[in-house]
Ligand SMILES: *[C@@H]1O[C@H](CO)[C@@H](O)[C@H](O)[C@H]1NC(C)=O
Ligand SMILES: *[C@@H]1O[C@H](CO)[C@@H](O)[C@H](O)[C@H]1NC(C)=O
């Protein structure tokens with residue numbers, strides 16, 4: 001017996017060595033150095049392949065790295081979603097956009113989705129041509145939350161009608177911990193936790209001028225973390241939208257590892273993709289001259305905590321101090337908010353476009369050479385970065401843990417800077433020096449990584465597997481919760 005095992009073991013070792021050698025020999029060193037991150041991961045899977053099967057709930061990295069079968073789901077689930085707000089038009093924050101993208105994809109795969117959300121005052125609540133999507137609306141509380149007693153009643157009614165729910169999903173505290181307590185088939189996705197916000201608070205405090213009042217007390221924020229550490233365990237399963245948050249939930253919030261799962265956000269890869277012709281048309285439409293050899297793009301809500309005061313100051317200084325920069329660069333600003341008018345003050349080099357519809361936004365990404373996101377919000381994972389990546393554009397963003405840990409993980413796909421005017425300026429000058437050829441190369445690598453990790457399809461496949469695994473299906477639990485690495 002022991003000898004058999006030893007034989008099998010050495011046989012496996014041999015297979016492993018042969019496999020590694022064949023991988024090594026088939027790639028040149030140049031490619032190797034460019035894709036180090038990717039092959040690190042391949043090696044990791046290879047090692048796990050020694051055991052053949054992985055308990056997926058204990059998978060330590062982002063599930064986006066795994067490949068799930070693309071066919072129809074093994075089972076159609078009845079899913080309850082609790083979300084404070086369902087997106088209205090294009091004015092949606094990260095949490096709502098995640099809710100929309102994910103659950104539309106799941107409904108399209110045939111799952112029965114019941115969405116418990118607040119009714120907005122606008123009568124034109126969006127309708128979707130999907131037969132398996134049901135909305136259960138209720139009036140929000142004064143603070144804008146879901147009225148827990150009301151939604152619980154609605155939920156119970158649905159749970160006893162037809163078949164009971166297989167799984168319950170809540171976007172942040174849509175369903176509060178007082179109700180989630182004893183539910184084992186429940187997952188919560190966190191879009192910003194108090195521990196991450198402390199980083200934003202520190203940045204804002206450092207940028208505060210003496211005249212401005214203190215925005216919030218750091219002590220209060222620390223107490224908020226303590227509160228969260230106490231109530232988070234009342235949710236059975238946790239989804240972190242960045243590697244960093246996964247780590248914090250395990251280490252600081254002390255949630256057992258097999259209850260913390262990292263599933264990075266995804267965006268619609270059918271909308272956001274490279275299309276040079278669209279980019280050209282967009283430039284023509286907005287009269288961007290050929291002499292502009294660098295087109296910088298900014299998009300999103302133009303508010304203080306997205307870093308626009310910092311960006312404004314950096315651009316103002318650069319346009320003033322360097323004529324060549326002013327003549328050869330142009331900055332496109334999409335979105336609206338209080339900083340829109342300030343940007344207009346910077347003259348013709350900064351083109352303020354207002355809010356763009358998704359189709360126009362896709363063209364916008366195609367028109368730019370690099371996407372710049374100066375956000376100071378450490379919470380969640382910004383969707384605009386992922387859209388730009390899938391459009392094949394390199395990124396430049398603030399050095400926040402969620403961004404450097406999951407998105408701009410190396411210089412091969414972009415640039416990061418500290419949230420100071422000096423660092424931002426220095427990085428913008430570097431981008432300008434590097435120029436279009438370098439940026440295009442980085443953009444291609446960004447697109448590759450985007451396709452690997454950040455598509456809506458990838459995200460939906462990962463959630464589907466999580467939901468299958470945690471649903472009350474004892475019979476098939478082993479097969480749903482086991483992942484067999486496959487090499488494709
Ligand atoms: C939903 O209904 C099933 C079947 O009756 C029951 O076992 C389950 O506890 C119910 N879920 C909740 C959260 O009440
Ligand atoms: C959860 O279970 C505990 C112990 O069984 C019980 O005291 C508590 O009322 C339950 N909570 C909810 C919200 O059902």
Ligand SMILES: *[C@@H]1O[C@H](CO)[C@@H](O)[C@H](O)[C@H]1NC(C)=O
Nearest residue numbers: 321322323324325429432433
């Ligand atoms: C603008 O910046 C470039 C690169 O740093 C530099 O070579 C050039 O001298 C600067 N021009 C002015 C007018 O400062």
